[in-house]
Each structure stands twice: as C-alpha cells, then as structure tokens.
Amino acid sequence: MRLITALAVAAGLLLGGVGSAGAQELVQEIGKVSIEGNTKVDMFRPEKDKESIPRNFQKQPPLIPHSVKGYNITQNFNKCMDCHSKARADETGAVKVAKSHYLDRDDKKLSNISPRRYFCMQCHVPQFDAKPLVENTYKSAVKGGE
Amino acid sequence: MMNLDKFTPAWVKRIGLATVLGIFVAGIVFWGGFNWALESTNKESFCISCHEMEENVFKEYQNTIHYTNRTGVRATCPDCHVPKEWGPKMIRKIQASNEVLHKILGSVDTPEKFNNKRHELAQHEWARMKASDSRECRNCHRYDYMDYTEQGNRAARMHPKAFDEGKTCIDCHKGIAHQLPAIDQHIGKQNEGAVEISHGEKPGEDAAGEAKPESK
Numbered sequence: 636m637r638l639i640t641a642l643a644v645a646a647g648l649l650l651g652g653v654g655s656a657g658a659q660e661l662v663q664e665i666g667k668v669s670i671e672g673n674t675k676v677d678m679f680r681p682e683k684d685k686e687s688i689p690r691n692f693q694k695q696p697p698l699i700p701h702s703v704k705g706y707n708i709t710q711n712f713n714k715c716m717d718c719h720s721k722a723r724a725d726e727t728g729a730v731k732v733a734k735s736h737y738l739d740r741d742d743k744k745l746s747n748i749s750p751r752r753y754f755c756m757q758c759h760v761p762q763f764d765a766k767p768l769v770e771n772t773y774k775s776a777v778k779g780g781e
Numbered sequence: 782m783m784n785l786d787k788f789t790p791a792w793v794k795r796i797g798l799a800t801v802l803g804i805f806v807a808g809i810v811f812w813g814g815f816n817w818a819l820e821s822t823n824k825e826s827f828c829i830s831c832h833e834m835e836e837n838v839f840k841e842y843q844n845t846i847h848y849t850n851r852t853g854v855r856a857t858c859p860d861c862h863v864p865k866e867w868g869p870k871m872i873r874k875i876q877a878s879n880e881v882l883h884k885i886l887g888s889v890d891t892p893e894k895f896n897n898k899r900h901e902l903a904q905h906e907w908a909r910m911k912a913s914d915s916r917e918c919r920n921c922h923r924y925d926y927m928d929y930t931e932q933g934n935r936a937a938r939m940h941p942k943a944f945d946e947g948k949t950c951i952d953c954h955k956g957i958a959h960q961l962p963a964i965d966q967h968i969g970k971q972n973e974g975a976v977e978i979s980h981g982e983k984p985g986e987d988a989a990g991e992a993k994p995e996s997k
Contacts, residue, residue: 683935692811701935705845705957712961712969720966726980750969771861 675777681761692776698762715755720747826855837895841959861917900962900976907951915950952981
C-alpha cells in the first residue's frame with residue numbers, strides 16, 4: 636500500500652505539473668502535501684535485486700524484485716519478455732508470465748504474450764520500500780502481507 | 782673516432798653516419814605522425830563529427846551506463862568499436878574506409894535511413910564481437926576477475942553458467958549501448974519476420990551464421 640500511495644501522489648504531482656498555469660495557482664496542495672519543491676518521491680532510486688515484497692491485495696500485479704535500469708520496452712524489443720517468456724524462462728530462471736497474459740480478447744491462446752499485455756510496466760512496477768507520505772489506516776487483505 | 786672505425790659496418794661508412802641518424806630520426810617522426818593521425822580518428826569527437834553518428838547512435842548511447850554512471854569511468858566509441866591491439870586495429874581501420882564511402886554516398890544520412898539499416902548494421906557488429914570472443918568488452922570486463930558476490934542475484938547466477946557453456950559477452954548483452962533493431966519475439970504482428978535474437982544457444986556457433994545479411 637505504501638507503494639500505491641507513493642505512486643498515487645507521484646501521479647498527482649505529475650498531473651499538477653502538466654496542468655495549465657491557472658490550475659496550478661488553484662491547486663497548491665494535495666491534502667497536506669505540498670505539490671511544489673522536491674518530495675520524497677523525487678528521491679526515488681531503483682533498488683537492486685531483493686526478496687519480493689508480498690502483495691498488498693489479491694490480484695495485485697506482482698512487483699518487480701530487481702532493478703530495471705535500462706530495461707526498455709519499445710516497439711522494436713520487449714526486454715522483460717527476453718527472460719520472462721515461456722520459451723526463455725527455464726534458461727534464465729525468471730518467473731514465467733501468467734497464463735492469462737497469453738490469451739487474446741477472444742480467449743484464444745497465443746505462442747507469446749498478447750499484444751494488449753505488451754507494456755509490462757503499466758501494471759508491474761519495481762518494488763520500493765517507500766514509507767507512506769500520508770499516514771493512513773490501510774490493512775493488507777493478503778495473508779502474510781503487512 | 783678512430784677506435785670506433787673498425788666497429789662501424791661498411792654500409793654505414795658508405796652513406797655516412799649523419800645520414801643513418803637522419804633516417805632514424807625521420808622514422809620516429811614518420812611513425813609519430815602516422816600514429817597521431819590514426820589516434821585522432823580514434824576519438825569520440827571524431828566519430829560524432831558526422832551527424833550520422835551524432836544524431837542516431839550517440840544520442841541513444843547517452844542514456845546508457847557506458848556514457849554516464851556513478852564513477853564517471855566511460856567507454857567511448859572506439860573503446861568498443863576499435864580493437865586495441867595493433868594488428869586487428871589496422872584491419873578494422875582499413876575496413877572503416879568503407880564507412881567513409883557510405884558517408885559520401887549518404888547511405889544513412891537521415892534517422893529513417895539509419896533505422897532501415899539498423900538490423901544490418903547491428904548484425905555486423907554482433908558478428909564481429911562474436912568472432913573475436915567479445916574482445917573489446919573484455920578489454921575492461923575480465924570475467925576471471927569478476928567477483929560474483931558483488932553482482933546482483935541474476936548476474937551472479939547467469940555469468941558462471943554462461944561462461945561454462947562457452948558463451949561470450951555479446952551472446953546475451955546485445956543492445957546495451959544502442960537501441961536494438963526490430964526483433965521478432967512472436968508478440969503480435971508488429972515485428973513479424975524481423976531478426977530473431979540469439980542468446981548464443983549453440984556454443985561455438987559459426988560467427989557468420991548469426992549474421993547472414995538479409996536478402997533485402
């Protein structure tokens with residue numbers, strides 16, 4: 636949850652920055668967190684390989700327990716699938732991509748992930764032991780989670 | 782000088798000691814000049830004096846660890862693309878005259894043209910690296926000095942395994958300094974029929990086998 640909060644605030648900051656100058660004058664704060672200046676989120680550094688942090692809720696896309704520095708997903712090449720595809724996972728020791736990702740929208744099975752799942756990092760983000768920016772009472776719904 | 786006379790070879794006497802010394806000095810100057818000229822074409826600033834390099838590959842490389850990193854130790858263009866040993870360096874430099882020709886012809890003078898040739902250019906480099914057992918990588922990255930305990934989990938697991946299988950750096954580390962060409966990973970139709978990437982599946986694989994020029 637800490638990560639989700641961090642990401643939500645990051646997204647908020649980003650949107651604030653993109654908005655027009657007029658909107659910026661109106662929105663100076665999100666809750667009690669100022670949207671100006673450096674925040675803890677700006678200090679984010681990718682972490683090195685680590686034990687996986689347990690999920691916070693069921694069906695949460697698992698976090699990435701390793702650095703993804705320089706791992707690009709482009710039109711030409713999907714770096715994630717270079718290790719995590721069914722064909723490569725045995726050799727690389729990577730976690731195989733879930734079966735659901737191999738289905739197209741008509742539930743037809745494909746030989747590799749469906750193009751609609753191409754952008755891995757839309758859902759799977761690198762894990763980071765981020766402290767909540769705003770105190771909250773969230774309790775994990777997953778056994779073994781926090 | 783009289784006592785030196787009997788030690789002086791006949792051919793030196795014939796052309797004179799001064800001439801011999803003159804030739805010796807001229808040799809130093811000539812070699813120095815040759816080496817200077819060669820080295821001046823072996824600098825990053827020389828490489829990116831062509832916009833083909835500056836606009837395409839140099840820009841991509843600026844996002845990578847070989848350009849910028851924690852300690853500021855860099856690998857510039859010639860560190861990877863020109864061998865350090867004299868013999869292979871001369872051969873590579875002579876081959877590079879072909880690049881001068883294509884500069885004049887304008888073969889890759891727009892990003893579009895460059896990207897259309899990217900798969901071919903990339904495969905040439907992969908083949909060259911494979912053939913030399915990634916010699917230019919190993920000028921800095923010596924695997925017999927690697928401390929696996931300092932490496933990430935994945936690297937520490939894969940490196941010894943790959944070395945045992947006789948793999949070389951480029952087998953896995955493709956596209957680390959520049960963008961990859963379109964690679965067919967069998968995801969959708971986008972890159973169907975494009976180059977398939979090899980991870981050195983077949984050790985001792987014929988270097989040319991991986992880089993058969995496309996019949997385009």
